[in-house]
Amino acid sequence: MSTLSTQLLTWFYKHGRSDLPWQAPHSSPRGGQSKSKTNAPIYYVWVSEIMLQQTQVVTVIDCFNRFIKRFPTLNALANASEDDVLAQWAGLGYYARARNLHKTAQIIMQQHQGKFPQEFEQVLSLPGIGRSTAGAILALSFNQNHAILDGNVKRVLARVHQLKGHYSQSATLNKLWQLAELHTPDTNVDHYTQAIMDLGATLCTRAHPECLRCPISSLCAAHENQTQANYPEPKPKKLKPTRSIAMLVFVKDNKVHLYKRPSAGIWGGLWSFIECEDTPKAIQKSLLEFDQQALISKHLPIFKHSFTHYHLNIHGVIVDCPSSQAKFYQPNQLKFGVPKPVEKILHQITQLMNA
Template sequence: MTKPWSPTDFAAKVIEYYHAHGRKHLPWQNTKDPYKIWLSEIMLQQTQVTTVIPYFERFIQSFPTVTDLAQATDDQVMQHWSGLGYYSRARNLHKAAQIVESEYSGVFPQDPETIETLPGIGRSTAGAIASFAFGLPTAILDGNVKRVLARCYAIEGWPGNGKVLKALWKRAEANTPQQETAAYNQAMMDLGAVVCTRTKPDCTICPLSKHCLAYSNDSIEQYPGKKPKKARPSKSVYWLISIHQDKVLLHKRPPSGIWGGLWTLPEVVQSETTSGDLQTLEPFVHKFSHYDLQVQPLLVTSKADKALVEKNSHTSIMEPAQADWFSLNQLSEIGLPTPVSKLLMKLLEHS
């Protein structure tokens, strides 16, 4: 029967992998700047590296320091984040930068527990910042690391379950070495991202397969446990598109919730629309992580419905909302959700 790795041997194998194969040339690597490391960690949450790279580089070009980010407007931050998704990350990033500026004189705190108090930073992200920026021996437990540990030690159950998460953290902390922690943490993320992948992991090249319990038991697909399935909800909305003198009316979403802080099209319920005066455009479905949004775009063509749009500028189902008219060449300068941007660009192409 295969024996699981001891913490010392596990860490040694992982660090050996880092020196031989670890990723070392990403834009946020080869730096001790906690701001850049923090930004990359937030962007990489639930987002692939290839997607993050251009966003990271553009963000750093516009906001090179935490002070620059703290002094930016909400619209500037959201515009740079537009298309990256999970917009609460951007709002929390902005809030945290303002806290670092006001409470820590623009100097990022080093203590992991203090780092964790900043908006949008959890235990694993705080550990990553502390180890990469300050060389502290702090454990991490992102999705990739959870998968590697769950398989190597055959830790059963969905990681979102409190008991399972506690077991994973216990193993993560036990295995984290006191020396070369940054190399170890980077290699753990790399292993989960490119070797111990969610589907079709390449166990033949994995440095941990010799004592991986899931591999030896031919049960890789069982780990980590899957989230219990629930019926996927959906929501139907009507988007009103009012274009007048090359300007389009947009709403700014409240700070919290879906697309918080972004500019979107006014929404109404079906009973509020005026039959026959709105041009029905092709409907579409936008999939969020936890529900489907069924959108029916309606092009405003009559004075009556233009009045309806104006009314809904202040009493829409997104209330409270800020409304304004934007020239079409301004759309690239404000934060727009991807489906809104695509819809408007499509209309402009055919206008």
């Protein structure tokens, strides 16, 4: 066991988080060394690890509690509709994670007799689960010896070792995996895994790390050289392109038209407004295709929604369509998931209708 893992575990048994909703009562670090190989229910661990991909704990907690209340078991999740799953995912974004969670639940019920697999390669083959997530699930649930490398761990290791380069570069990522495996102990892997994630989340934060309270500051090259702000090295910046679209809010009898988007592409499986290029010609063409009597009643302010690789300017256009035979929905009584921009426009629509 490395000095880093020894000191980190000592700190964890005194200061580690033990009140997260996906942690089992007997997984508390206050109890000292692990005596059980099933420290946390694997269904809870799996759901939380997927939610924690690209999302902070403070955001995940309420969403996790709501999700588990609706789908208390893996079987309940597998038997749910995709629309129901996506609706319960609201607030977390990156909806492909929810679709993969749903697919995985169905695969486990069909191919693994309803039991989450415990072999690393089997877990890794499931939708939406990469090397780090697979390792975390098996380490936290079964105390298996697998390293993890989420964002918190990357930051801790990059600072401790003053590792050059950004982890989007393969050489840097490979080195981080080597370091992660070096420090992962042979015993108490479940507690070590939670400990290093806790350290990154609570003390070794991106901004203003609390080095004076850190249990491994004496081992940290960045702390010794006061270069914490330089690690991890930032990703080389690329200028994001900007696109512009119009979201056409077709209204009839105070209801709005929405359609379910294809599973592939952005906002896959969510319900949205019909879109077109934000030009008068394209808007008019889309209006007439939907309803020959459609008339624009209001233009909403343009707002920006950013994705990982580009910005999207969104122009909401409210359209009266008295002769359409399409399906319309009450904007404040939806039972399915919608993208954030659509949610924003629906809120504006509701306010206008109630004015």
